[in-house]
Amino acid sequence: MSDHSEPITPSSTSTPTSEHAPSISLDSLSKTKSAIESLSSILSSFPSNLSFSISSSNPNPAFSLLHDSQVASQVSSLLREPNSGAGDNNLYRWLYDTFQSGDPNLQLVVLRFLPIIVGIYLSRVALRKPLAGFEAILLALYAHETTSRAGQPITMNVPNLSLPSVYHEAKAPINNNSTELNLAVISPSLEPHGTVRSTRRARIVGVALELYHSKIYHMPVGSKIDFCDFCVVWASQDNNDDRDLKKESESNGHKEGRIPLPWELLQPVLRILGHCLMGNTKNKELFDAAWAACNSLYARSMHDINPKALLATGSLLKLGKKAMEPSEDLDPTKIQKSNILVI
16 A cells, blocks of 8 residues: 555544644745745635744744645636646646645645546546646656556455355364465556556546545545535436536536546545544535535436445445434344345
């Protein structure tokens, strides 16, 4: 499994303050100050507290930038403009250069806006609009993961189910091979790509979302809610895609409509939703957004008759329901009546 170095920050359920942020090196501080100064020249207005943090004793101004609601609102508005993502742009160049700086704290700031970038990008692909700005950022994230994984897949060991558990008696001699662990591939090895083609798009975006998921505990709640909202849009049941995409694109810059959901894209989407659903139950707004997204994706799976997606989304809904209605009398050894799905 790839090794992702992560700065230590508080859980997204807590209220972030600069006192929670760890101190950083002088080199990292210099990069952060340069990034903040560049961003201040792009946005129409810039928070005075961030400008002050450049020259103050703030131990980690990148942490303040990550959690600043005013900056997030302005950047989100620019990313959601009707013609966003096309060609060269100061904001896209800033996002690209900031991630390429290699500073883990600044990379978190870029990843904070990944749900909007991916959401707008995937929704507008069917419109055949030029989206080179978004693609450059996605390719930078993909290249980062390709280098980090060094050609190795992300795997995990799972128990061999042919081996009886400690709660059961073995009725037959155990095969020596049955004690071995099975190696499950979570994400296959990556090949370098310099362009985004239609056959590679889902994989490239999926890898970017895998990177986002690996840092999700550092992400502000607002970023996760953005992701959940786009999942609802992506799962739309309207079959008149092209007509609706064009209509919504002209009237609204951030909700274009239904997209294809292959497993290589859906898998990281469900991992992120799993965190939003189960990892932040104390935040009702995030829980409700994740619950709505899971319901929408479950309905989409029913519509597409996708067994793998049905099993995954249905499991998330069951876990979410248990989180909403905890039962003190639950007996884990009792066999529950299974649901029958009729298609």
